[in-house]
Every structure is written in structure tokens, then in C-alpha cells.
Amino acid sequence: MLYRIGEFAGLSGVSAKTLRYYDDIGLLRPANVDSRTGYRHYTPEQLQELASIRALKDLGVSLAEIRLLVSRKGGGKDQRRLLLELKGSLQQSMETARQSLQWVDAALREVQANEKPIAVIVKRRPSLWIASVRAKVKTYADITRFEQELWKALPQQAVGNVRGVLWHRCADSGFLEGEPFVELKERVPARSVCDLQQLPAATLACAYAPEDDDGERVYQTLRRWMSVRGYRLSGPKREIYLHPMLEIQFPITSA
């Protein structure tokens, strides 16, 4: 008993086009192909094979992976490994969805309160040579004095585009400790007024605020974003000047 493609499609609930595609990519070859007409013929057993294929696909396995499994149908070893992998990726996608849900709920509350939701994105930044001065200050505004001092101490042609402040301690801890810095495009001789160092490469959770804003809402959002995802701070927070914007960066490591 052999089925032609249309009947097989009807029985299996898969379109004829999909069956032809599965033939083309070698995933499910018809049991027989008429050499004169090119008509494809399938057996009832192939209904079961197709069901296995569709079940795996519904679990999110790619057709290429399914083909590997079906072709080298051998190892129970391979099967176990695939299933474990699958389990991992499913757990991952559940966790991602859970976190996204938390974000959406927070965004709904913010929209309710007529505030614009704050977007957080993750970036990788390479390490960077910088010149900086570290200072304890009473208010955020006080830090600008040190920025100017740093600026004047350096040869202009060596200064890059990136400028900002590293915050080692923030208002929560009783006093502020900031470290204005500028990127260095070239090596400069050491000097007394500032430190030369490498800002380490890092993975950063970032968000933006207008420069004239105090950014408190952004800081709060980033802190919550990290705690929801189970990240920890892995260094001083960074503020980057992008007039008229301010980019606030939290260096993170997982757990």
C-alpha cells in the first residue's frame, strides 16, 4: 500500500509542499519515486516517521538537527544528549520569558503612571586606555570641577571621544566618590595630576537619560533589571557623556 503525495499529506496533516521540501533536504525521502513521472510514493510507516519529525519540530528543534537524528538513528547516547540539550534550551527560554514578563508588568505600571518606560540593553565593551582623577564630593555637580582639571592637564591631540565619570560610591553609601575620565587615543607620559589606567573590558547593562536629568529613575531601573536577572555589579558604574544625552552603564557578571 503506497500513498501519493496528496493523500499522504491529507492523512498526516502536513502540506504536499512541505513534504516535497522534506524530500529536497533529505529529511523524509519517499519510499518510492516513479522514475518516469517523478511521482512520489509514501508508506504508512512513514506516517509515524513524519509524526516523530513534527513532534521534534514542535519542540523547537531545527530540521537540520532532526535530520541528523533521523539519519544516524543509532545511539541512545545521541538521543539522550539531544534531549538534555533540548531541556536546557527550553528552561532557558522559560526563564527569558519569565524575565520579559516582569519587564512588561513594570512597563505597564509605568505607562499607567504616565511615565515613559526605560529601555535597558546589554553591550560588550572592549578595554580602553583612560586618564582620570578620583575625588570624593558632596554633590553630583561638584564633580565637574575635577573634569575641567583633568581636561586642562592633557594634550588635546591625545584625548579621544569618550568622556565620562566612574562612580565608585553613590549617594546611598553616605558620600559620593567619582572619577572623571577621558579616553586616550595615544600613549602619554605619566603626570602627577591624573592617573593613567586601562578601563577593563566589560559586559554592560545600559540605559539613557537626558543630561539635565538626575537619572535617579534610570539608576533604579537598572538596579531592578539586574536583580531580576540575577546579575551582580562587577565594577564602578559608568556615566558616558553624549551631549545632550547621558548613557548610564552598569558592568555586570552573571550571579
Added chain:
Amino acid sequence: MLYRIGEFAGLSGVSAKTLRYYDDIGLLRPANVDSRTGYRHYTPEQLQELASIRALKDLGVSLAEIRLLVSRKGGGKDQRRLLLELKGSLQQSMETARQSLQWVDAALREVQANEKPIAVIVKRRPSLWIASVRAKVKTYADITRFEQELWKALPQQAVGNVRGVLWHRCADSGFLEGEPFVELKERVPARSVCDLQQLPAATLACAYAPEDDDGERVYQTLRRWMSVRGYRLSGPKREIYLHPMLEIQFPITSA
């Protein structure tokens, strides 16, 4: 202050190619394009806009939807609606992942026990004219007698390809009640030995067994599959003959 595409790409963590694509599809137009050279220029504010775009994308929103949101930035109404939709789809995908996880765990146990996991697929079937005889029997094999009776009572040219049994009661309930049926390709006059009726359209959870198997494992798998997903049986179970296979179908309705 304007950035060229490369610098903007570096700052935002998005590739220049992606930025060109976003320009092409009208999702993020550069603030300025040099009419002579075609160079694109971006503002710092666009970093924030881009961050919102990427945040939405990471939540699984399509670029087309994001474009709609960004362009008609008006209604908080629209925003709320989108967020609620998003919440729904996220909950859905979490639920799907949860169910898939249960399946994978079950499959792992089966592989452990050296059994081949049974694939379940869902199909929609249209309604079907059938002729049938209903009978109470002691064992599954006893039903074949009625199948032959039905077979002999019908004009061969009216009989279609689909043949099987509807099970109204199975062994669990103390006795068996089955109803062999055949598809009718054309109307036939009523006759005493069998009923003529329409098998209703249904959504079916299906799995396969070799015809010589009793199919108990398949039944058990289908029952568990339904309970995990919160489906209920919506009619008699169907067994379809596809020699040498048997397709077992549970008609389902959600919850």
C-alpha cells in the same frame, strides 16, 4: 554633534549593516543624510530611540510592529494594548515551554527504560460520512467479526479508503464497546444491518502503533499528553487502519 554610521554602530552595539537595514525599512531614519555622498548621520538622542527598538525586539516584537509603535508614538492606549498583547504571548510561550519540558522529561525516562518515545501530533479533521455497526464485545479481537459483517453489507464502489473503529468504552470501564466504520464516498440507501451517520469534524491528538501491538503504551501516552495540556476528550476515541500501522486518535477540546 552627529555620528557617522560606524561610530553610531560602535556606541550602540548594533552593526552598521543593521542600521542601514533599519533605515531601508523606515524603522530608524538617520537624522541627516548627506545628499552628495549618501553618508548617514545620527544624533545622540537616536541612541535612546535605538535602545527602545532593541529592547522591544529582545522581547520578541517584530520590526514591523515596532515601526508602527515608533511612528504613531501617540496613544498611551496603543502602548497599553501592545504591552498586554505582549504579556499574553509571553505567558503563552512560557506555558508551551513548560509543557514541552514535561514531554522531554518523559522522553528521557523512556529512553532510559530503552523504549522509543511516542510522538503525538495534533490534526484537524473534517466531518465524514460513514457506515458503522456498534457492538459490545469481550476482547478487542472480537470486534473483527463486526467489521466483516459491515464490509459485506455495503456496495464496494461506495466504500472509501478510511476504515477503523470508534471506541465508546474501553477496558477500564469493565466492558468494551466498539463501532467499526468505513468511509462512504457516495450516498447509499439506509439498510438494517448498519447505521449511516456523519462522523463530526474534530481536533485530534494522534499517535501511531504497529497494527499487531495492543497499543496500550500509545493510549497511556495520549492520556498523559492530554492531561498535561489540560485537554478533555470530546467524543469516542478513533482507531484508523493504515496497514500495517494503526493510528490512534483522541478527539480533544481545550479544558
Added chain:
DNA sequence: ACGACCTTAACGGTGCGTTAAAGTTT
């Protein structure tokens, strides 16, 4: 003038749906 930028254009990959033109079966 050299390298590091920028431009458009084109193909590739996934998993098919959707015509279109032509041959086969009943």
C-alpha cells in the same frame, strides 16, 4: 597617496506558502 571609512547591490540561511506552467492519472 594610503588606510579607514562610507555607499549600493547581491547572495545566503530557515521553513515553508504561494503562484505558474506543464505533464499524468482517472
Added chain:
DNA sequence: CAAACTTTAACGCACCGTTAAGGTCG
């Protein structure tokens, strides 16, 4: 002979990555 099937071939979708060939900037 017509209707209902089948075949291959081609384009399209989303979201870019990846060359390739050629202008621009410092």
C-alpha cells in the same frame, strides 16, 4: 475530454551576516 492530480521552478517572508566593487575622508 475534462477534472483532479502531480511535477519543477521561482519568488516571497524576516532579519540581517557576508562578501564585492566602488566612492570619501583625514
